[in-house]
Amino acid sequence: MTGGRQLSRWAGRALGHDFARLELLKQALTHPSADENNNRRLEYLGDAVLELVASDYLYKRHQKALEGGLTQLRQRLVQRATLASVAGEVNLAKYLRYKGADLAPDGPAHEAMLADALEAVFAAVWLDGGIEPAAAVFEKLFAQRLKSVADLPRDAKSLLQEYLQGRGFNPPEYRLAGSRDDPQAPSFRSVCKVPELSLSAEGEGRTIQASEVEAAASVLAAVGESP
The missing domain is CATH 3.30.160.20 (Double Stranded RNA Binding Domain)
Structure with missing residues (x-):
């Protein structure tokens, strides 16, 4: 992983968030294979943060949609493949710390590692600044993607x-x-x-x-x- 100054610049540019506690972001980008002070607990929290901000975003922008349709779209947004794709778009892998060939870009566990790390990043943003910055990061990373998703699914x-x-x-x-x-x-x-x-x-x-x-x-x- 690169130095703190470069990491801070990346966060401001890619996420739209300037970290007051950069150590949170560093931990979010540390896979358990690399250090005991890793992102596993942040991943747990980030899963809930991401689901909350995604639910809030969809609820406010699809006021005529029913629960089933909103739930389906949220699931499509926060599924592993989508999270890994978003992480790839912001070049998150460049800043990850990990060890092991299976976690390398061509390894079988790389996609899961990217998705988990992105969830951990959402936890880091929430701990650093609260729910509003987390919602802003979600909108920055996912709003354009919503335009390419098929029409709101209706059950x-x-x-x-x-x-x-x-x-x-x-x-x-x-x-x-x-x-x-x-x-x-x-x-x-x-x-x-x-x-x-x-x-x-x-x-x-x-x-x-x-x-x-x-x-x-x-x-x-x-x-x-x-x-």
Whole structure:
């Protein structure tokens, strides 16, 4: 890793944040293979910080989107491949400290290392300046990427609600119809009802949300709409 002055300049240019405590950034860029004072704990915190600022950003800019669509887009933004790609765009690897051939640019663990380090950087920014700088860094790194992401994904629940709202109907009603308490393969059954159309359908999934999506998809199929 390069010297502190060059690292500070990189942070200001690439992240848009001037660190008051540069040691936080140095730790964020230190892989466990290189030192005991590494980024593992920062990675843990950064995962939560990144999810928070991403959720806030999407919530404010997609005010008509439902929970399912927002969750899907956030997952696409913070998944490992996306984080590693963003890290590559700002040349983060140049400032990383690590040891081991598998972590080298052509190694099998390089992508995971980049993604983890970027999460740790978000923790470092948050600890250094708080939530506002972390949100600003997110917007700088991800806002342009949002323009290249496909239209906000809409699951069957979102599509059904839009279908009903567009025709002046009330939102659908959901209730849990049953569950299987199996730690290895949990299962939930939910019912989706649209009283004004005298329609109802069941759906099953590994989560309540997934079972509701399946039920909504069945109702959409009944009215001739494809989820």
